[in-house]
Amino acid sequence: MLACELALGGARTVVVERRTEPEKHSKAMGMQGRTVELLELRGLLDRFKEGAGVLQGGNFASLGVPMRFEEFDTRHPYVLLVPQLRTEELLAERARELGVRIVRGAAVTGFAQDDDGVTVETGTGPLRARYLVGCDGGGSTVRKHAGIGFTGQDPHMYALIGDMRFSGELPRGEGLGPMRPVGLLNPERRSWFGAFQHQPGVYRATVAWFDEPFPDRNAPVTEEEMRAALIEHTGGDHGMHDVTWLSRLTDVSRLADSYRNGRVLLAGDAAHIHLPAGGQGLNLGFQDAVNLGWKLAAMVRGQGTEELLDSYESERRPVADGVVRNTRTQAVLIDPDPRYDALRQTFRELMALPDTNRYIAGMLSGFDVTYGTGDHPLVGRRMPDAELLTADGPRRISDCFAGARGLLLLPEPAPAAPPLAAWADRVDTLTAKGAGPEPATAYLIRPDGYVAWAGDPARHDELHHAAATWFGPAA
């Protein structure tokens, strides 16, 4: 996704991938609402929707209380069920369409940076670039080589996870959320079992327990180990068969101390890892990419400032910190120890209150992500997808960002001279009726759909200042 964003912004990009072939199994299964909106902004949603299911209400700590995403003034109040493999395939396809070079079978082993760029060592020879972004997962070589610390909590929860079929009846417990319609809490053994059917007859099954570490975290999981865990924690193997994927999972959570060291940046799991509760990790990384792409592309074009690039960390690191905290909260709430029953019940009651439900739903969906504030309440927030009436007919705001450019929305009538003519190489101007809640207001919107400035369209001084801050000096 980052490569696509950079390509749209005019930066030549190479993706260096260690694997010779795509992964065979999906980790993530869903796109949260804000990710769906961003896919729509870039004109990619139709591809992702093809054949995808939809999950209403989301899942927080399997408490069984649905979240009310409808409250968020969105056209997408749901989780779009797209397996990660499909996401990776579609994004690779898009990157190739945009001219990105993808080099497979090349592992980054180190790099050296100087004033002008970075020389990256790969197994197949050095590469020279202006910037390097480590999107290389939780064990990130780039992060380690950049000397950036990864601070957080060691695991308490240990789980085996996999894709399989069952010929027997699966246990059904109470209070397990929509992602786990079948499951079991085992307070005596302080463990739980959950299974989510993601293809006809194929379950993503998890057996989890607490405070008993794996003998070897890195040992591959065998079918026998999974069977033994099922028997121990659920009383039987339920006719487990056709196992296609098995892995280990913990609630280890860590956040990079910094997202940038000079010309080297981090995004995705390289910058943050946590329990995949509520389905947030891939979404967090995707939204890192959409925040970073246009800023880094501006740097490459010579139109960005150091402050603009640093805003990537100041905007995205707090969002990841919030996700790490909510997943740690969930790790406690899914611990079936009876000591936490009261906590679970209190959380259920809290989540039934509209304000609390909105707080949690806003965090999981990404709808409540804000990047700073301003004089107008929409500054720093995502621009709602209003229907616009333009001289050329009706248009939706979400149709205006396929090229990852900025957008100035002006209320009618169109001014004699467009106020951002000197930024026309980076910012489009559209005059329309019905752009936002207040018809006389102008909105300057960033390429990632967040409002940079809103106010009186006659205030050219304010508008020029905002344009220079977010889009660089006038041409």
Ligand SMILES: Cc1cc2nc3c(=O)[nH]c(=O)nc-3n(C[C@H](O)[C@H](O)[C@H](O)COP(=O)(O)OP(=O)(O)OC[C@H]3O[C@@H](n4cnc5c(N)ncnc54)[C@H](O)[C@@H]3O)c2cc1C
């Ligand atoms: C069981 C499970 C379920 C999950 N479910 C969800 C979910 O429902 N929703 C959700 O949002 N998230 C979910 N997640 C989290 C999600 O899978 C991750 O957040 C996501 O994969 C992170 O993407 P990434 O590109 O940052 O890192 P990765 O997916 O780890 O990709 C890193 C890539 O870098 C490559 N690489 C690594 N080192 C090098 C190197 N030195 N040189 C070159 N290439 C290298 C790797 O081969 C890999 O292709 C889940 C995770 C797990 C484990």
